[in-house]
Amino acid sequence: MDEIKVDVAIIGAGTAGLGAYRNAKKHRERVVMIEGGPYGTTCARVGCMPSKLLIAAAEAAHQLEKAPAFGVHFDGAPRIEGREVMARVKRERDRFVGFVVESVENIPAEDRLRGYARFIDNHRLQVDGKVVHARTVVIATGSSPAVPGMFRDLGDRLLVNDAIFEWDDLPKSVAVFGPGVIGLELGQALHRLGVRVRIFGRGGNVGPLTDPAVLEKCATTLSEEFYLDPDAVIGALSREEDHVVITYKHRDGDQRTESFDYVIAATGRTPNVRNLGLENTDLPLDERGVPVHDPYTMQVGDSHVFIAGDATNERPLLHEAADEGRIAGENAGRYPDIRAGVRRSSLGIVFSDPQIAMVGCSYKMLTEGCFAVGEVSFDDQGRSRVMLRNKGLLRVYAEHGTGLFKGAEMFGPAAEHIGHLLAWAHQRKMTIAEMLAMPFYHPVIEEGVRTALRDVNNKLHLGPVPVPRCLDCGPGA
Numbered sequence: 001m002d003e004i005k006v007d008v009a010i011i012g013a014g015t016a017g018l019g020a021y022r023n024a025k026k027h028r029e030r031v032v033m034i035e036g037g038p039y040g041t042t043c044a045r046v047g048c049m050p051s052k053l054l055i056a057a058a059e060a061a062h063q064l065e066k067a068p069a070f071g072v073h074f075d076g077a078p079r080i081e082g083r084e085v086m087a088r089v090k091r092e093r094d095r096f097v098g099f100v101v102e103s104v105e106n107i108p109a110e111d112r113l114r115g116y117a118r119f120i121d122n123h124r125l126q127v128d129g130k131v132v133h134a135r136t137v138v139i140a141t142g143s144s145p146a147v148p149g150m151f152r153d154l155g156d157r158l159l160v161n162d163a164i165f166e167w168d169d170l171p172k173s174v175a176v177f178g179p180g181v182i183g184l185e186l187g188q189a190l191h192r193l194g195v196r197v198r199i200f201g202r203g204g205n206v207g208p209l210t211d212p213a214v215l216e217k218c219a220t221t222l223s224e225e226f227y228l229d230p231d232a233v234i235g236a237l238s239r240e241e242d243h244v245v246i247t248y249k250h251r252d253g254d255q256r257t258e259s260f261d262y263v264i265a266a267t268g269r270t271p272n273v274r275n276l277g278l279e280n281t282d283l284p285l286d287e288r289g290v291p292v293h294d295p296y297t298m299q300v301g302d303s304h305v306f307i308a309g310d311a312t313n314e315r316p317l318l319h320e321a322a323d324e325g326r327i328a329g330e331n332a333g334r335y336p337d338i339r340a341g342v343r344r345s346s347l348g349i350v351f352s353d354p355q356i357a358m359v360g361c362s363y364k365m366l367t368e369g370c371f372a373v374g375e376v377s378f379d380d381q382g383r384s385r386v387m388l389r390n391k392g393l394l395r396v397y398a399e400h401g402t403g404l405f406k407g408a409e410m411f412g413p414a415a416e417h418i419g420h421l422l423a424w425a426h427q428r429k430m431t432i433a434e435m436l437a438m439p440f441y442h443p444v445i446e447e448g449v450r451t452a453l454r455d456v457n458n459k460l461h462l463g464p465v466p467v468p469r470c471l472d473c474g475p476g477a
């Protein structure tokens, strides 16, 4: 068998792997990046980008539906051409993938190896008919959809996110299992594009939310638009010809049986560590088989192996994969002289409408009693109401005594932008008083943030009781 000797072997050419490659190359000559699947990254091919393209089409349809409420009418019913929707999704997706593939192909051919890698021992990887002997290794193998056994018999009527972006046309109906991030984004988008959608959850979870008040607001608001049961009771589920027939307890209490074109499993993702041959190494593994690593250096135990991206099973988000890949690659190149990398404040955004934002410590992570909660409802917030986007709730958390801003959970208008503002304040370790001293324009959605900050400042006993409908701040602030 051919044996190739390298300084650094990187397993996976996704976002984390590409970042690792670039950074390892700064320190070592012989770096090889091994990829078993297609080039292009999960983000561009089947993740962030195609999902946002589908959501953008859904938003366009929704704007038309909302227009009459502003007194803006048009003759005839809006028409959604599923084929055109999917053609744009795929065209634009292919454009993004093309950029990634182009940059991968600019990497020298001798630094790229095709095939699935598997550890033979601590330093050797088997890749097709070759053996790669590496001084250090970066595991950047991403994650895959976790599909529960209950869907085993559905055959081609069962889909995960990847297949949706290959559709030529929109189906008539889908049952989405899992109202997590993927289920909410895709389920709502398909609903707005005219697909009959039911979303079934388990255990009451909705998106990544942990704050019961925000979760309740989110679940109630979204349920007004489409069928969403976060704690569904499924009686039966079977394939009948080209359909899936589901019997479930409807939220109204009745037993219903409905037929769907497809079931979409959006029931979580698992890190791709199972088939890596980790049992042939002496790397420390946790109970899920994920190598135990330091989140600042990405080093596995005190070994020569590093891990990055979704494979870590920690923060499966694009910007985290990029940061972790950079740190892991840098350290794989520097080994044994490794350095801690900079980690940013936690930020998560869900592109539902209204959107969800998670900043810093979640409600679940905070310890009872040591923090205060301030909130604002967007139901009557001035600018949100002007734009007919007045649905939502923001809750901010701050530490008693210091007044430090600890985190926030939000379901509401422009959460992608508010989330950034709050995450930047969190990373700067600002107090609520310092945040309140920042400029707030009028009339903007950020005035709602100020209301929540004032509320928490008062609850920390650091500020006065907020004036309801404060006219000094402008109407509707």
Ligand SMILES: Cc1cc2nc3c(=O)[nH]c(=O)nc-3n(C[C@H](O)[C@H](O)[C@H](O)COP(=O)(O)OP(=O)(O)OC[C@H]3O[C@@H](n4cnc5c(N)ncnc54)[C@H](O)[C@@H]3O)c2cc1C
Binding pocket: 011, 012, 013, 014, 015, 016, 017, 034, 035, 036, 037, 038, 041, 042, 043, 046, 047, 048, 049, 051, 115, 116, 117, 118, 140, 141, 142, 143, 161, 182, 272, 275, 276, 308, 309, 310, 311, 315, 316, 317, 318, 319, 321
């Ligand atoms: C539908 C969807 C929407 C998303 N939307 C967002 C979003 O809006 N914002 C956001 O921040 N995040 C989003 N994400 C998450 C984001 O896409 C991921 O966190 C990110 O792409 C992970 O990058 P990665 O490099 O870890 O993995 P990947 O890009 O998946 O790369 C891993 C690579 O490793 C390869 N590989 C696996 N095993 C082996 C092996 N043994 N040998 C060789 N190669 C191997 C795989 O083929 C793959 O190419 C979304 C994900 C999905 C599924």
Ligand SMILES: NC(=O)c1ccc[n+]([C@@H]2O[C@H](COP(=O)([O-])OP(=O)(O)OC[C@H]3O[C@@H](n4cnc5c(N)ncnc54)[C@H](O)[C@@H]3O)[C@@H](O)[C@H]2O)c1
Binding pocket: 148, 177, 178, 179, 180, 181, 182, 183, 185, 200, 201, 202, 203, 205, 206, 207, 208, 266, 267, 268, 269, 315, 316, 317, 348, 349, 350, 351
């Ligand atoms: N906007 C974004 O940043 C974005 C978008 C999509 C995906 N992602 C990333 O991808 C990851 C995976 O997303 P996901 O939505 O697959 O996972 P998730 O963990 O967010 O949600 C899974 C959901 O499925 C439910 N569930 C599990 N088993 C079930 C069953 N048998 N029946 C019904 N419901 C069941 C869970 O309770 C949970 O609500 C996310 O954690 C996120 O990091 C990010």
